[in-house]
Amino acid sequence: MKDNNESRKKITIGEILKIYKRVKIIDEPQCPFPQVDNFNNFVNFCLSIKNNMSIEELKIKHNLKPRHFNFYISAGRYLYILDSGTELTVLGEVLFNLDKRTRNLIIVELILSHKPFHDIFYRFIVSSHVPSSDEIYEIIKDMKLYHINSEVTLRRRAQSARQWIVWIVSLCEF
Numbered sequence: 329m330k331d332n333n334e335s336r337k338k339i340t341i342g343e344i345l346k347i348y349k350r351v352k353i354i355d356e357p358q359c360p361f362p363q364v365d366n367f368n369n370f371v372n373f374c375l376s377i378k379n380n381m382s383i384e385e386l387k388i389k390h391n392l393k394p395r396h397f398n399f400y401i402s403a404g405r406y407l408y409i410l411d412s413g414t415e416l417t418v419l420g421e422v423l424f425n426l427d428k429r430t431r432n433l434i435i436v437e438l439i440l441s442h443k444p445f446h447d448i449f450y451r452f453i454v455s456s457h458v459p460s461s462d463e464i465y466e467i468i469k470d471m472k473l474y475h476i477n478s479e480v481t482l483r484r485r486a487q488s489a490r491q492w493i494v495w496i497v498s499l500c501e502f
Contacts (some may be wrong), residue, residue, distance in 0.1 A: 340500035360402040367495035378424040
């Protein structure tokens, strides 16, 4: 990984807005909508996979019960950076060999290429605050999200989606 002055530069909201404006919306994948609330932990999980940790090592290092372990795998599949097992895709391999700043900007692009997150981020842009889980529920309730068949489940996913937007905003220097 490169470590130069450029890679240590803070990400600006202007850079995030440029990504938001240019990103192409993709079809929602046929895998579960993300249910990982701590995005930094997810990134660290992927870095551990890059470092060839076994499933047991991953569970121990990241303190994950089997169910939560599967949430992390599904989140990686949703972003096309993990396959259905614990392997990085080609995109994931490239991504996790980049410097942190570049990697984070590309992850922002991957997230915002999904309509639910793009629409939630739009709400952030127009209101200057991260929408509440209830507001996010209202944004995504009419979207056809894979295997979400109840209001309770959708509300839980809204909380995870909120945390992903919080992560994006936390990258920014205002």
